[in-house]
Amino acid sequence: MNKEIALMMQGITKYFGSVAANKNVDLTVYKGEILAILGENGCGKTTLMNMIAGIYYPDEGKIFVDGEEANIRSPKDAFVYRIGMIHQHFKLVDVFSASENIVLGVDDGKKYSIKDVNNRVLEISERYGFHIDPKKKIHEMSVSEKQTVEIIKVLYRGADILILDEPTAVLTPQETARLFDILRRMRDDGKSILIITHKLHEVLSLSDRVAILRKGEHVATVNTAETNESELTEMMVGKKVQLNIQRSMPQNPRVRLSVSDMNAVNEEGVKVLDSISFDAYSGEILGIAGIAGSGQRELLEAIAGLQHLESGKILYQNPKNGEEVNLRDKTPLQIRDLGVRLSFVPEDRLGMGLVGNMNITDNMMLRSYRRGHSMFVDRARPKKLAEDIIHSLAVVTPGLNTPVRRLSGGNVQKVLVGREISTSPTVLMAAYPVRGLDINSSYTIYNLLNKQKENGTAVIFVGEDLDVLLELCDRIMVICAGKITGVVEGRRTTKEELGVLMTRANAAPYENRPAYPLTDDVPQCVESVAEPPVKDFPDAMNRVLMRIKKRGEPQ
Amino acid sequence: MSNEIKKTHEPLFHVAKRDSLSPLKGLLIRVIAIVVAILLCSILTFFLIGTKNPFSLISTLVDGSFGSELRIWRFAKDLAVMLCISLAVTPAFRMKFWNIGAEGQVLIGTLASISCAFYIGDAVPNGVLLVIMFFASVVAGAVWGLIPAVFKALWNTNETLFTLMMNYVATYLVAFALIKWTPDGSSTLGIVEHGHLPEIFHPYLLLIVIVGALTLGIYIYLYHSKQGYEISVVGESQKTACYIGINVKKVVIRTMVVSGAICGVMGFLYASALDHTITTATVGGLGFTAIMVSWLAKFNPFIMIATSALIVFLNQGSSQMSTAFNISSAFPNVIVGIILFFIIGCEFFINYRIKFRKSKGDAEK
Known part of the structure; x- marks a missing residue:
């Protein structure tokens, strides 16, 4: 040249x-x-x-x-x-x-x-x-x-x-x-x-x-x-990198969340969600892959009651009583009042998930401060929870009174994820939960997500590192410009396949049902959640999860 | 073409945001600022006014507030009034709702109380009248807070302009009432005979006790109630508030009603315990000074006692200066201005630190 x-x-x-x-x-x-x-x-x-x-x-x-x-x-x-x-x-x-x-x-x-x-x-x-x-x-x-x-x-x-x-x-x-x-x-x-x-x-x-x-x-x-x-x-x-994240087969997967024909536009009138339909099953991790800004945020926020939808349905199957409720256009509070234990770890940790200028205890309270009829807040329980999370997830902080914005990214994320799983959710959504985290903190988060999956939670994981998605998720849904371009099995797919799906304009034919065996019958009145095997899991973390489970029953 | 770009040097100093500062160090910076300001003002007074010694400024200032029993009581009264209005603007400020309408909210509260005393004072016993006056003032103040809040919540109007305008509406309503009530055309309403709070031990004591109780109440409301917690969350991040399901509009409206209602309480106190009358200048700009008092205290009701005391101390001191040095009030105002300048200016050094350019030798190390 x-x-x-x-x-x-x-x-x-x-x-x-x-x-x-x-x-x-x-x-x-x-x-x-x-x-x-x-x-x-x-x-x-x-x-x-x-x-x-x-x-x-x-x-x-x-x-x-x-x-x-x-x-x-x-x-x-x-x-x-x-x-x-x-x-x-x-x-x-x-x-x-x-x-x-x-x-x-x-x-x-x-x-x-x-x-x-x-x-x-x-x-x-x-x-x-x-x-x-x-x-x-x-x-x-x-x-x-x-x-x-x-x-x-x-x-x-x-x-x-x-x-x-x-x-x-x-x-x-x-x-x-x-x-x-x-x-x-x-x-x-x-x-x-x-x-x-x-x-x-x-x-x-x-x-x-x-x-x-x-x-x-x-x-x-x-x-x-x-x-x-x-x-x-x-x-x-790039080439596939081995991460050795543990992954078990989903146990008794049942449809927990069924989204159909979801459409949404942003403030400028641009379509951000385009005919999104998918199912999330209990006991599995559903990954969402895509170039940043392809509609991941809007998708999660729509489920969490923060994004207005033009059309579509978000059906939630309550494992407690088998009832089906539509979450579309409900406020976060209404969703909780319906008995839906939905947890959401948003992408913007300090701007949305937490209040940067508040200390850990006050941030723990964000979810639970309404508890009880008293007009005063009870800081004793959140303080206990904050201490538990600090100890079991090894959060490095000068003290309980330090504003969370002063903590490092990894510690901020541990605080947020710890709070969100403390309510023992039935659906857990996490957007880029390991972004900016070091290796150790990342693995702590993977383990926590896996633990939730083993407890029968439907986990939705929005990630950007394809290697992580491939090793952590049971199924991976790929979206591009607000459209689903494919749903693939995490155990069988390749990085290249994901890369192609992420950058293509139109959808390839895909199977919406997982390949692993499903429990199709109507959920029993009370879902028996088997106590997960405890091997390969740091002792301290196990303890907090047990404690969290015991205490975190819904109000 | 690249010649057009001059080689730039590292600037002499950088301003960097401080990560954190221990409360003790923060206090130290503030104390240094006040000391430096007073020293500067002393020197200024010494040379410009020709006082006997450089420290006469300080002694005059102290004399103004604590020189006699009367002055101490007056200091305590002014402190209570200042504190009460500052407390009133605080809930809205913690929510980052810039309510500068305390002036009007207090005034409309006073107007409501005086109206009650004026019209039905003869008809009902004093105790009942006081209760009616109290509720009328609280409602009037609350409505004055509610109107801008509703507009803000529903149509996102600018609350600063809106509350400012509401001040004028209140002032002119008072002017209108005065013309109506004074047939002689003097527009000066004398002491209204009814609806006086009882005197206990001293004319100002009840007022001080009420404001003290209010301080404790507001502190508990802001720091230990669910509503106070919601106010903090909305103030820090509306996104977080939405995320956890707080109805932001509701909180905005509710908080402004609370702010306005506390202003109304002060309005009631003006009518029942202090002035027993009303003019368009009853509040006298304290509604604006309260903004500074609240800010300086970082919206903490207990610290607000100290910041109110400081402002009142300077005000009293400056009027004492006029008398003591036999000068016009302009010079004391300059002195107060300089001191406030230092006190507010030192906040810069609390939030930022100055990093000087390292000399060559340092950089190589």
């Missing part, structure tokens, strides 16, 4: 605390090409792009623009080097018009004239084939129009290197096709385009080359024409 180099990165490394977001990344971008940046969640794509755009500053390494070393300290510097980034979340002033937003912050020394700006905006639009009315206000615009404004904003400042962070995530297929046409035209005009995406078919249809990142490291850059879907997936997910 004898094209001119537009941008070169050498040995770029960036740490957040002790975690390396990018490690020694080398990347070259040519003029007049579309380079796709591909990788799993949290592999450092956005961090890397942010360093080019001046939002972060690399800890090590050099960036060269047009052969000269560049020191990009802010987005303003980035524009000096003719680099512009279009972020996933738009940064526009709602009450301003398109042109006003575009010219905002531009200081070219010329006299400001909105007429000239309008004309230039139209000129740029014509050149690349945008459709835009420069006088239209942002709040009157659709998502795709807003994106157009963001792109023109960057072009207006004369950017030659454009970075787009998942531009298609918010677009319809028609809008995506139109965007791709525009991007191709820009490429032909000599611009370099870096596009972050998870969607393999888009990578294959649009890009000239693909750079693959995995766990912060640059794996390879290949020519799109010389590769295919399965090769890319393999590079993206």
Whole structure:
């Protein structure tokens, strides 16, 4: 390839605390090409792009623009080097018009004239084939129009290197096709385009080359024409790693939660859940895999009574009396009043699951403070529970009165998971429960989830590490853009299969029933929960689980 | 093109958020701030006013609050009033509902009490009248809190602007009532003869006891009741509140009603124990000062006793200064301003720490 180099990165490394977001990344971008940046969640794509755009500053390494070393300290510097980034979340002033937003912050020394700006905006639009009315206000615009404004904003400042962070995530297929046409035209005009995406078919249809990142490291850059879907997936997910998480066969699985045709839209009117139907069984761990933001959060929140549904049913089979109740559009309180023992470990631990500024005892109370008719809170029981959890899960904390936000990520998670399982749930949902945790804490969490499964709880586990999903879950449901693209057996599937399902647009035929034997008959009046075998389990943890079970009977 | 970018140095100092600070150290910083402020003000007074010695400022300030038995009682009374209004705004503040309408809520409470005494004072015995006045004030204050809360909960209006506007509505209602009640056109209502709280030992003692009981009550409500717990959760994170099934709207409305009702109690006390009359300036801006008192106390009712005392001490001291040095009230106001500036400014050093650039030698180590 004898094209001119537009941008070169050498040995770029960036740490957040002790975690390396990018490690020694080398990347070259040519003029007049579309380079796709591909990788799993949290592999450092956005961090890397942010360093080019001046939002972060690399800890090590050099960036060269047009052969000269560049020191990009802010987005303003980035524009000096003719680099512009279009972020996933738009940064526009709602009450301003398109042109006003575009010219905002531009200081070219010329006299400001909105007429000239309008004309230039139209000129740029014509050149690349945008459709835009420069006088239209942002709040009157659709998502795709807003994106157009963001792109023109960057072009207006004369950017030659454009970075787009998942531009298609918010677009319809028609809008995506139109965007791709525009991007191709820009490429032909000599611009370099870096596009972050998870969607393999888009990578294959649009890009000239693909750079693959995995766990912060640059794996390879290949020519799109010389590769295919399965090769890319393999590079993206990497080789299977043995984790040796214990996994038992589900005992007496029965349908506990039956979700059918669930649909939901977000505030912007984009569909986030699209005809979701699945069953969760007692005594199994159902994994949910998918690129971040594919609807995992909305799915769990819908079940927990926090997300409004357009349509659909969430049927819960009560193991105590065999009754069936619909949880759709119930508040969390109503769900609990129905006798549904539903526990939820949300993704946002300190923002949702816990109150960061409160101490462990007060956080324990979140679930139980309503107990009793007294108008005063009883802090004795939560305090006891807090002590139990600290001892049995080895939570490292200076004391019971320390605000939980001061604890490390792993300890925060132990506190949250400990509280959620202390109510002996019949359904336990956990979103990314091991994110940011060290190995030991992660295994503690896996063991706790397994313990719940053995106790007959239906566990729903949203994970991002495919190796963990493969070893922990009995079944794995894959979702992509709010749709189920497949449900596979955790014991039989492969990482590649999951990778393909995660990045495909439409569903493959799948079997919704597990392959292992089911107990289909009507649940007996009181489900006998067999005491699980205690081997392979740290003694202390066993003790707390027993204690928790004894105390945590519903009010 | 890269020439356009100047090489940047590490700045001389960084401001970093403090992770934690022991309560003792926090107290120390505050004490240092007050001492430095008073020293600075002493020097200023010494040079500008030409007092005999630099410490006369301090002695005058102390004299203003504790110089005689009368002044001590007055100090205690003002402390009780300040504390009562500060307590009233606290539940809403703990919920991060920025209620700056205490002024109006107290005033409307006073108006309700005075109206009762004015219209039915002759007809009912004093004891019954006091009970009616009390409930009228509490309801009036509560309604003044309820209106912005309902709008906030249902349509997410801005509570700060809304409560501020409600102050004006209350003020003009009082102005209207005064015109109606004073046929001579003076718009000055004399002492209303009915509905006085009984005097026990001293005219201010009952007021002080009531506010003391209120402090304890609010403390228990905020720290040990289920509703108080809900207020804290909603204030810290509405997402968490939804997650555990707290009805955020209900809590917002309920808490503002409580806040308004306590303001109403203060309004009742103004009418029955203190002024026995009403003007548009009855509350005199204390509704706004209360915001600062509550903030400085980190919304803790017991610490609020100390912060109220501090503010009242400075106010009393400054008026004493005018008399003692025979100067206009502008200078004492400047002194109070400087001291408050230091007290509030030191919060910056409690929340943040300043890291100076390491010199080259240090960096190499």
